[in-house]
Amino acid sequence: MSETSQIENEKWIAAWGADWVLEGCASCNGVFVLPPEKVSQRCPVCGQAALAQMNPDDDRPIHTQPPELLLPFRAAREQLQQNVTQFAKSVWLAPADLQPATLLGRLQPVYLPMWLVDVQVQGEWQAEMGFDYEIVSHREQYKNSGWQTERVKEGRVRWEPRLGRLNRAYNNQMAPALEQQAEVERKIGRFQTQDQQPCQPTDLAGAIVHLPNRSPEDAWNEAVLGLQTAVAQECRQASEANHARGFKWSPSFANQHWTQLLLPLYTSYYLDDDNQAQMLLLHGQTGQLHGVRRASLKRARRVAGMVATVAAVFLLITLLLVGLGLTVAEEALAWAGVAGVLAVGVGGTAVLPLLYAWYVNNAQAAK
Ligand SMILES: [Zn+2]
Structure with a gap:
């Protein structure tokens, strides 16, 4: 270990607590802080590799504060x-491993990072503000053998150019600290951030903390987009307008202050036929679940085999009855027909389990 990384190492241990460990996943490149009892377990995010001690020379972007x-x-x-x-x-x-009890037993609390930025915003803005108004017109209509006047109300929007100066502080503007943030929210929904509280070491017991893989500098552009939406909204409200369009601004930013907020997530997994971990994500606030569905081709083959055996028995009966009909009793031929139809019908369904398993596994793989 080089001298600088030795110092880095001591710094982050002092910050997190002595027995917390820094490990990384070679498959998804995630970097995690975890309590000692979780060391070297399966990666809680991708499930594809065991977590391992970080190589100090590794230059992955990590923010260990x-x-x-x-x-x-x-x-x-x-x-x-x-x-x-x-x-x-x-x-x-x-697959045999996809059991509720197994999935629940493997439920792992994981905290995902999110950046929050406080910033002082100054600058000029301009936009077209829209004000709703109604016009009333009268329409003559011939009804029931007489002319009648009908009052017609119509909504319109009056657009006026407006401009102004802005100088105020915006707090807790969100910016993703993980490249996968949008994907996670697409799968299990957004997080309600009103509930935030100071992070105490005791809150992290048993959990694994995912460290940011995007720096504040990297996330800043997205924070600015969020700010622009907030500012445009406020300028519209200040103008007492109903709509706004063509918002432009020339902001300057000062006193950025970044904090990190942890978002609660549970993950779990099951092993498919090929011993590959298939991940489940559960929203830590709502319980909303997203999981990859995989069927077992082994089980599909077994079920198809059983169905095919039943069909073969019907086929055998058909042949026996045909033999009987041609030699001894002619009425056996009618029964042979029935057995033959059953043999074909049952035999045809033997492919269904295979088709289903193939479809489920490929439909999921395509996502
Ligand atoms: Zn991973």
Whole structure:
């Protein structure tokens, strides 16, 4: 270990607590801080590799300063149980490892990082502000053998150019600290950030903390986009307008202050036929679940084999009855027909489990 990384190492240990460990995943490149009892376990985010001690020469972007704020886990245990059970039941011909109890036993609390920035914004803005108004017109209509006047109200928008100066502080503007943030929110929904509280070491017990893989500098552009939306909204409100369009501004920013907020997530996994981990994500506030569905081709083959055996028995009966009909009793031929139809019908369904398993696995793989 080089001298600088030795110092770095001591710094972050002092910040997090002596027995916390820094490990990385070689598959998804995630960097995690974890308590000693979680060391070297399967990566809680991608499930594809075991976590391992970081190579000090590795230049992955890591921000090891401890987070200031967190959103606590709020999803009720029963809700998680219900969602996991429902998911497990939704897969026909599931791999043997896809069991509600197994999934629940592997539930791992993970905190994902999010940047919050406070900033002083100054500058000019201009926009077209829209004001709703109504016009009333009268329409003559011939009804019931007479002319009648009808009052017609119509909504219009009056657009006026406006401009102004802005000088104020914006607090807690969100900016993603993880490249995967948008994908996670697409799968399980957004996080309610009103609930934030100071991050205490005791809150992190048993959890794994994902460190940011985007720096504040990197996330700043997205924070500015969020700010622009907030500012445009406020300028519209200040103008008492109903609509705004063509918002332009020339802002300058000062006194940026960054904090890190942790978002609560549960992950779990099951192993498919090929011993590959398939991940489940559960929203730590709502319990909303996203999981990859994989069917077991082994089980599909077994079921198809059983169905084919039944079809073969019907086929055998058909042949026996045909033999009987041609030699001894002619009426056996009618029964041979019935058995033949059954043999073909049952035999045809033997491909369904295979088709289903193939479809489920490929439909998921395409996502
Ligand atoms: Zn990973």
